[in-house]
Amino acid sequence: MTPTGGGDLLEITGDYGKVNSIYGAIISIIIALLLLIIGWIKLEDKHTSQTMVTVVKVLSTKPTAAKNGQTTYTTESSFVYTVEGTRYQLTKTYTFPNQLKAGDVFSIQYNPSTPTDVSYEFSPKRVALILMGAGLMIGTAGVALSYLTFHSKTFATAAGVSGILARV
Secondary structure, eight states: OOOOSHHHHHHHHHHHHHHHHHHHHHHHHHHHHHHHHHHHHHHTOSOOEEEEEEEEEEEEEEEEEOTTSOEEEEEEEEEEEEETTEEEEEEEEEEESSOOOTTOEEEEEEETTEEEEEEOSSOHHHHHHHHHHHHHHHHHHHHHHHHHHHHOHHHHHHHHHHHHHHHO
């Protein structure tokens, strides 16, 4: 006696996996596009040059508790730096993982056309490239999984079973 209906169940489960893979591909493409757009916008950030600054005077320091339990310090300080032979002195407030003191050195990003426009952040180009790379990987992974689901019955069935189990 040959059991019947088992093939139909696998086929239905596989079809369910294919439908879910289409949703996954669409969502991953949307996320990828958002990351690519945000990365592209971040590439336009004007703080493209980097220089080292030296703290001249610490005006105030306030300890603050960070989310991970570490103490950070919000410090208003006066610092100097040189861009293309011109010396600049600014007073800014930044948050650091340790207390600043006169003579400390750290790096800043600045706008080359307006060197007094400074920012204490990661390099905008580095952030942009990370965001764009993540977008490409997410989009590629979503489309690749959808492709595998449509070209492999085993993969489609596995995707269908995982989709069913996710809803339980």
